[in-house]
Structure formats: C-alpha cells, structure tokens
Amino acid sequence: MAMNNRTFVIGADIGGTNTKISVVSENGEIIFKNQIPTDSRLGTARCVDRICQCVSKIIKKAEGAGISIKGIGLGVTGQVDIHSGTIVGGIKGKIPGWIGLPIGNLFRERFNLPVFVDNDGNVAALGEYIFGFKKSVNSIVALTIGTGVGSGIILDGKLFRGGGSNLSGELGHISINYLGPLCNCGNKGCLEAYVSKEAILDMFVKKMEKEASSNTIKPTNKKSSSVTPELIYKKHLEGERAATEVIYEVGRYIGYAMTVAVNTIGPQVIIIGGGIAAQFGEPIIKEIRTTVKSNAFGLAAQDVKIILTKFGPFAGVLGASTLAFNKYKGITGM
Ligand SMILES: [Zn+2]
Numbered sequence: 001m002a003m004n005n006r007t008f009v010i011g012a013d014i015g016g017t018n019t020k021i022s023v024v025s026e027n028g029e030i031i032f033k034n035q036i037p038t039d040s041r042l043g044t045a046r047c048v049d050r051i052c053q054c055v056s057k058i059i060k061k062a063e064g065a066g067i068s069i070k071g072i073g074l075g076v077t078g079q080v081d082i083h084s085g086t087i088v089g090g091i092k093g094k095i096p097g098w099i100g101l102p103i104g105n106l107f108r109e110r111f112n113l114p115v116f117v118d119n120d121g122n123v124a125a126l127g128e129y130i131f132g133f134k135k136s137v138n139s140i141v142a143l144t145i146g147t148g149v150g151s152g153i154i155l156d157g158k159l160f161r162g163g164g165s166n167l168s169g170e171l172g173h174i175s176i177n178y179l180g181p182l183c184n185c186g187n188k189g190c191l192e193a194y195v196s197k198e199a200i201l202d203m204f205v206k207k208m209e210k211e212a213s214s215n216t217i218k219p220t221n222k223k224s225s226s227v228t229p230e231l232i233y234k235k236h237l238e239g240e241r242a243a244t245e246v247i248y249e250v251g252r253y254i255g256y257a258m259t260v261a262v263n264t265i266g267p268q269v270i271i272i273g274g275g276i277a278a279q280f281g282e283p284i285i286k287e288i289r290t291t292v293k294s295n296a297f298g299l300a301a302q303d304v305k306i307i308l309t310k311f312g313p314f315a316g317v318l319g320a321s322t323l324a325f326n327k328y329k330g331i332t333g334m
Contacts, residue, residue: 008062010055010072011321013120014038014103016094016147019051020313023062023069024321028131030314031067032058040095047095048103052110059111071114071324072107075123075316077148079167082334085117089167091148091184116323116334120144120316122159122169125152127311127319128271130328141267142315143171143254146274148184149192152319153265158331176256191257195250197276201227203249207242229279236283250276251284255291262296262304273309281308 008031012021015038022033036054040047059069078090078098085104092099107115118126125142129135138157144150149172153160162168172192173185180189181199193199204227235243258270270292272285289306296304309315322328 007070007325007327008067009070009321009324010059011075011123011317011319011324012051012055012072013075013123013316013320014051014077015120015316016040016077019054020317021051021054021058022314022317022321023058023067024318026325026327028127028318028321030317031065032061033314033317034058038095040098044095044097044101048101048106052107055107055111069113071116072111073123073320073323074103074107074115074117075120075320075323076103076117077120077150080117080119082116082118082161082166085115094148094184114324116332118159118320118323118332118334119150119152119169121150121172122152122161123319123323124150124273124315125154125319126159126322126328126332127315127317128273128309129154130322130331131318132271132310132315133269135331137268139265139267140269140271141171141258141261141265142271142273142309143258143277144274144316145195145250145254145272145276146197148172148196149190150274153267154331155265159333161333171257171261174257174260176253191253194253195276197229200229200232200246200250200276204232204242204246207245211242229276233279247280247283248287250280251287252291254284255288256295258288258292258306259295259301262292262301266300267304270304270306271309271315272306273311273313273315275313277308278312 007026011024019038020035023031078087081088086102104115104117124144128142140154142152151171153169173190175189177189181193183190183193232243293301323334
C-alpha cells in the first residue's frame with residue numbers, strides 16, 4: 001500500500017453508550033476501526049483511560065502497517081469549549097463527572113500529537129458534509145437519533161456553532177410541546193424527550209398496555225428492558241398496530257422539529273442517522289418528509305432533501321477525523 005505520502009489521523013466518536021475509534025485517511029477511508037462500550041459507570045478517569053488504551057492499540061496497529069498518525073480528532077457528547085477541548089456543558093448526570101472534563105488535555109498528555117475536540121453532533125455533520133456530499137451542497141442539517149438526539153449544522157460551507165457562545169446548534173432540544181414531558185435538559189417537550197431510544201421504548205410499552213386493556217386481554221409482562229428498537233421494527237413488519245404507530249409517531253415528532261430547522265436555517269439537505277434511524281429506516285424518513293412539507297412556512301420546504309445517512313454508525317468517526325486535518329480547517333474552524 002502506498003501509505004507514505006498520505007496523511008492519516010485518529011477519529012474517535014465518544015458517545016453516551018459506545019465509543020468508536022478509527023484510523024482515517026484525508027479522503028475519508030477508514031483503514032482500521034474498533035468499538036468499545038464507553039462504560040461511563042467506571043468514572044471519567046477509568047473511562048478516558050480505557051479509551052486511550054484503545055487509541056494506543058490502534059495507533060500501534062497503524063504503525064505496524066507503515067502508517068504514521070498525525071493527529072487526533074474527538075467527537076464527544078456534551079457542549080465543548082473547542083479552544084481548550086474541555087466539556088463545559090450538557091446534560092448533568094448523563095455521564096457523572098463529564099461536565100468540566102478537560103478531555104483534550106488528557107489526550108494531549110497521553111499522546112504526543114495535536115488533539116482537537118468538538119461535539120458529537122457537530123462532527124457527524126462534518127462527516128456527512130465533507131466525505132458524504134464532498135462539499136457539493138453548502139447547507140446541511142445532520143440529526144443523530146440514538147441514546148439521545150444529536151445535531152450539527154453546516155451553513156455556507158462551514159460548521160455553524162452558534163454566535164457568541166459557540167455552543168448552539170442543538171436541534172434535539174427544540175421543544176415541540178411546551179406542556180410535554182420533562183426533558184433531561186430541564187426544558188419541557190424537547191424532541192429528545194419524545195424520540196430518544198428510551199422514550200421510544202416507553203411509547204411502545206404504553207401503547208401495548210393500552211391495547212391489551214381495551215381488548216380485555218391480560219397485559220403481557222413486557223418491561224422496557226425486554227423491548228428493543230429491533231423488536232418494534234419486527235412487530236411493525238408483522239402488522240402489530242402499536243409498533244407501526246410508534247414508527248410513524250417518531251417520524252412525525254422529528255418532522256415537527258425539522259420544520260423549525262427548515263423555517264430558520266433552510267438547509268438543502270437534512271440527513272438522519274444514529275441507531276434508531278438505522279433500525280426504522282425509510283418509514284420514518286417518509287413521515288419526516290410528509291410532516292416537513294405540509295408544515296414548513298410557504299415555499300421553504302420545496303427544495304429540501306430529507307435522507308437517511310449512508311455511513312451507518314460511522315459518520316461520527318469520519319467527521320471527528322476532519323478536525324485533525326489541516327486540509328479541512330476552513331470548514332471545521334479548528
Ligand atoms: Zn431538552
């Protein structure tokens with residue numbers, strides 16, 4: 001392999017549940033990859049140590065193949081001070097000790113390499129924009145539906161972090177119902193309070209219980225723990241009404257929030273990714289499209305494309321890698 005004259009970096013996507021680590025070329029090829037549970041219950045020190053060990057291993061593997069690593073890009077859950085690489089905000093208690101963690105410096109101490117850190121929703125948007133669209137559009141919204149709801153915005157060909165604070169662009173916390181359920185962020189009726197994995201599983205269980213009671217059938221002893229997104233999709237294919245309703249409701253809720261995005265930002269493309277999107281696929285995409293087209297203001301929605309990611313779970317590592325390439329500095333702002 002002619003690896004010598006090309007640049008390679010580490011891209012790591014550190015999520016609330018799993019951490020994905022890859023060696024990525026500047027053209028977006030994933031050369032090596034690994035995934036470990038983030039295991040935040042161990043405490044932030046152990047948790048970061050385990051991730052660093054995994055990064056060390058993959059760097060050794062790359063060096064064994066004649067690849068030298070030039071930098072590290074990290075996408076992390078929470079709000080990030082990109083200058084220091086410190087996590088400064090987010091949902092308290094999501095990972096205990098996470099807010100205030102100087103993760104950039106911890107990696108710099110460990111590896112003698114430049115380290116760049118940004119929010120996981122932002123890096124997913126960068127991955128889609130740089131390696132998915134190859135900059136053929138100039139404004140996108142990328143939404144990641146999984147444990148939580150992440151988002152990133154590319155505006156006029158650059159990552160948009162919000163004015164002033166640089167900490168905005170959190171479309172998962174658009175409230176779609178101010179009387180709705182309490183979100184982990186403290187606001188009521190956020191998109192995340194309706195379509196996070198946990199919220200979707202609860203929605204399904206409640207619908208099944210309601211159906212069982214109206215049929216005077218004894219409710220099945222279903223707890224949230226035995227229900228998975230896979231099971232909901234399987235039941236949908238088998239014709240279970242509650243499952244189909246859940247999938248369409250999820251699409252509708254996302255559609256309401258994306259209507260706000262279309263009215264304010266007017267992206268050319270909205271890309272939906274994350275574990276839930278991968279599982280429910282086209283049915284939710286269709287429902288999002290219908291909801292946005294019928295609710296957006298005037299002609300705002302006529303040109304917007306709403307599509308499923310083609311990167312599966314890897315938009316995040318690809319985007320995290322772009323933080324560390326000089327080539328993409330104009331887009332990432334790093
Ligand atoms: Zn919220």
